[in-house]
Amino acid sequence: MKEEAPEKLPVILLTGFLGAGKTTFLNRLLADPAFSGSGVIVNEFGDVSLDGSLVETAAGGAVLEMAGGCLCCAGGGALEQTLADLIEAAKVRGRPLTRVVVETSGMADPLPILGEIGLSSLGRLEAVLTVVDLAHGERTLAEFEEARRQVAVADCLLLSKSELAGGMIGNDLEAVLKHLAPQAARQSADADVLSSVMAVAHHSEHLRLDVVASVSGEAGHDHHHHVNCHSLHRHRDTYATTVLQTERPLAPMALQGFLEVLVGTLGDRLLRVKGLAHLTNEDRPLIVQAVQGMVHSGEYLAKWPAGIGPQTALVVITQGHRAGEIENLFGAFTGEIAADRPDAAALTDNPLAVPGFSSF
């Protein structure tokens, strides 16, 4: 007798630009009983992945990180292999998965990822949820093609940071969202609407891909097979990721000073800071977050994540970067000695004292 093919797992693609609020929403989703049993795949650009530590798996689901590369550029079955590993790990633990949530990196082009899901023998696309940050969305959508594609493929737009935007969607942002995703449902990312998000997120994939084709001016046929990252393969040219690490505990003022100078000096070129900090006055790790010019007040994790000893590890994502500048600035505040490094007091008076920083 012929064996029945196993049923494919529903896959939710959770996307949105850098710092939009994907992980924040994901944690809310996983805390909802309707999503217990979900497995999670998180993908970050760059060699250090911190999202795995920030995703709370209260529901007991499995989390797998895909660091060291962008899911949309990885191709070649990388997502399928990760899905297989996740499913297997859940089986071994005796808790088979009911669905999988894939959180993309903030700069991901969603099209190749949708292509991989479309070809998967393990998963089937259930919905695309795109987080739109109302505080920064207008600039982000104006400047970044990745952000426009993320919105264009959405079944549901999850609107975050509404309180930072005075509770309103600006006229320009509204016009762009209408143009890019006229058919997408909309929900507030912080309302208690998780089940209804799923109820509204069921537009046809063909419709979604046609919309993307019209937005990005690509041929509108068979995207599953033809779209890959090359049309947007500029991550390495456009964005730079700097990883800052030290095991020396930081004085809270030093960290604050570093972030202030970084934000003040880089201005619009600073896209994201994310990481954990080991402060002199705390045993727990501080979560450090900045999105564009906005430093979010820090919360603490209860304890250091497995495999990460007390240390400060920050990922800084910028538009353009000249090697050494951000490292030098960090070194000046953390007291790492180097011949051409100014001290923190001089920097706070004059941040442009970092060699080369003024012309960044």
Ligand SMILES: Nc1nc2c(ncn2[C@@H]2O[C@H](COP(=O)(O)OP(=O)(O)OP(=O)(O)O)[C@@H](O)[C@H]2O)c(=O)[nH]1
């Ligand atoms: N005020 C406010 N802050 C928010 C909201 N949603 C997220 N944040 C904050 O925004 C920052 C970034 O949120 P994340 O959930 O880490 O964003 P992300 O999209 O996962 O970030 P990347 O994975 O780096 O792209 C954090 O400091 C969050 O606490 C919101 O609705 N309101």
